Amino acid sequence: MTRIYFEVGNTYSRKDVYRIVNVPKERQGGNWDTGYNRYNNDLYIFANINTTGRTGHDYKNRFIGNNLEWYAKNGSKLTHNSIQQMINPEGKNFIFVRENSNDPNFIYVGNGQVFKAYDETPVRILWKFFDSNENHSEILAEEIPEDIPLFEGGTKQIIVNAYERNPVARKKCLDHYGFNCSVCKFNFEERYGDIGKNFIHVHHLQEISKIGKEYVINPIKDLRPVCPNCHAMLHKRQPAYSIEQLKEIIYEKNAKLIY
Ligand SMILES: [Zn+2]
Numbered sequence: 001m002t003r004i005y006f007e008v009g010n011t012y013s014r015k016d017v018y019r020i021v022n023v024p025k026e027r028q029g030g031n032w033d034t035g036y037n038r039y040n041n042d043l044y045i046f047a048n049i050n051t052t053g054r055t056g057h058d059y060k061n062r063f064i065g066n067n068l069e070w071y072a073k074n075g076s077k078l079t080h081n082s083i084q085q086m087i088n089p090e091g092k093n094f095i096f097v098r099e100n101s102n103d104p105n106f107i108y109v110g111n112g113q114v115f116k117a118y119d120e121t122p123v124r125i126l127w128k129f130f131d132s133n134e135n136h137s138e139i140l141a142e143e144i145p146e147d148i149p150l151f152e153g154g155t156k157q158i159i160v161n162a163y164e165r166n167p168v169a170r171k172k173c174l175d176h177y178g179f180n181c182s183v184c185k186f187n188f189e190e191r192y193g194d195i196g197k198n199f200i201h202v203h204h205l206q207e208i209s210k211i212g213k214e215y216v217i218n219p220i221k222d223l224r225p226v227c228p229n230c231h232a233m234l235h236k237r238q239p240a241y242s243i244e245q246l247k248e249i250i251y252e253k254n255a256k257l258i259y
């Protein structure tokens with residue numbers, strides 16, 4: 001059964017969620033406000049995530065590549081029923097994140113599947129997102145190989161990687177620049193209609209090698225929307241081509257054709 005209540009990348013307050021899934025007044029609040037709650041067969045996770053890229057961050061939850069590293073409630077154990085239901089869900093695991101705990105709005109990340117669950121207290125879970133009924137604009141080719149150690153070292157890579165993919169930074173970038181490719185202006189909705197709505201990759205402009213430990217990413221200064229074709233071409237070389245360089249390459253190619 002397919003139930004799509006939420007759109008990936010859109011913002012929802014808890015009140016919106018109550019309204020959308022028809023939670024009666026007497027069942028609102030309570031567990032909904034404490035991180036996660038099960039309602040009917042589905043799990044609803046509301047997580048504060050660290051997106052500052054700073055050391056000494058506020059929250060332990062963070063994106064590592066496309067995956068969300070997330071901590072269950074204090075005292076949770078892998079054997080607990082609530083955790084086992086996450087691992088073997090009857091319904092969906094709807095996951096919402098925000099970076100500021102004062103913000104009533106969360107960004108919907110998607111229906112999560114447990115990629116790894118760690119036998120720790122509280123339980124640490126790595127969530128992955130690839131529900132084919134959802135519109136995920138995941139990056140196909142990226143500067144970060146998939147096999148970098150996730151939990152030791154690679155801090156700089158993780159920060160950059162996290163920023164290209166994390167929904168909060170992504171939203172800030174796209175709210176500012178829109179969904180046209182910064183190189184070729186391609187727009188997925190224009191070409192493909194509804195299924196292309198809100199689809200675009202986000203490219204990080206800074207070279208990893210130039211990023212220092214204290215580097216804090218500015219989603220508007222450092223990120224740009226690019227289509228997957230242009231994104232792949234940007235990364236054809238290491239260090240990557242700049243957006244201007246790739247525009248120049250396309251321009252020169254076409255100028256020759258015309259000549
Ligand atoms: Zn493009």
Ligand SMILES: [Zn+2]
Nearest residue numbers: 143202203204
């Ligand atoms: Zn990129």
